[in-house]
Amino acid sequence: MNEIDPHKITIMHYQANSESFWEGTKDHDVNQNYAALQTRLPRSGDVRILDFGCGPGRDLKHFLNRGYIPTGLDGCESFCEMAREYSDCEVLHQDFRELDLPESHFDGIFANASLFHIPKSQFKEVLLQLNTALKEEGILFCSNPRGDGEYFDGSRYGNYMEYLEYEKFFKAAGYEIIDHYYRPQGWPREEQRWLAIVAKKL
Numbered sequence: 118m119n120e121i122d123p124h125k126i127t128i129m130h131y132q133a134n135s136e137s138f139w140e141g142t143k144d145h146d147v148n149q150n151y152a153a154l155q156t157r158l159p160r161s162g163d164v165r166i167l168d169f170g171c172g173p174g175r176d177l178k179h180f181l182n183r184g185y186i187p188t189g190l191d192g193c194e195s196f197c198e199m200a201r202e203y204s205d206c207e208v209l210h211q212d213f214r215e216l217d218l219p220e221s222h223f224d225g226i227f228a229n230a231s232l233f234h235i236p237k238s239q240f241k242e243v244l245l246q247l248n249t250a251l252k253e254e255g256i257l258f259c260s261n262p263r264g265d266g267e268y269f270d271g272s273r274y275g276n277y278m279e280y281l282e283y284e285k286f287f288k289a290a291g292y293e294i295i296d297h298y299y300r301p302q303g304w305p306r307e308e309q310r311w312l313a314i315v316a317k318k319l
């Protein structure tokens with residue numbers, strides 16, 4: 118009997134729903150998250166950003182329009198194609214669990230709503246690989262739905278953690294957390310399902 122791989126099924130879910138995902142997310146306001154990364158990046162020169170789990174390319178286009186050199190990465194083939202077409206950026210088709218990234222290459226990594234798809238058992242290893250891909254003092258931004266535990270609902274896998282658990286992983290993988298906040302802005306904490314973290318490579 119074939120064993121079910123929840124991570125492959127997660128990618129297949131995005132593949133099967135790529136157009137509706139784009140329609141549902143292309144106008145999301147993530148300005149607070151852009152600012153959390155951009156204000157910590159070098160102000161001049163060639164500044165490279167890896168959009169990790171870029172989806173159909175909304176944020177690649179944003180970064181390109183602001184003068185950065187963004188590269189996308191996603192495991193879903195149709196998102197890679199959509200992101201290339203929409204943003205005209207380079208987009209790497211890679212699974213988070215089998216990364217092949219250049220060393221000391223990126224000034225920043227923008228991981229919007231993507232790290233929670235990494236299995237907890239591989240989370241530290243992936244953070245280490247992203248650390249290696251960052252330049253000295255490079256910045257990793259991530260935003261994830263928070264919670265407690267790993268869940269697979271039949272179509273998507275998620276690893277939901279609260280701040281203290283993230284902090285342990287980031288410390289163990291060679292980062293210092295320099296900021297964190299909850300979203301949506303201004304809502305009561307129990308209704309703020311999203312946790313954003315800004316971490317610096319040590």
Ligand SMILES: C[S@@+](CC[C@H](N)C(=O)[O-])C[C@H]1O[C@@H](n2cnc3c(N)ncnc32)[C@H](O)[C@@H]1O
Nearest residue numbers: 131170171172191192193212213229230231234
């Ligand atoms: C919730 S979407 C976020 C997309 C985009 N960053 C945004 O903010 O709209 C999660 C993204 O992670 C990608 N993804 C999920 N599991 C993956 C895996 N194992 N390897 C590579 N990409 C994966 C999906 O294809 C999808 O683009």
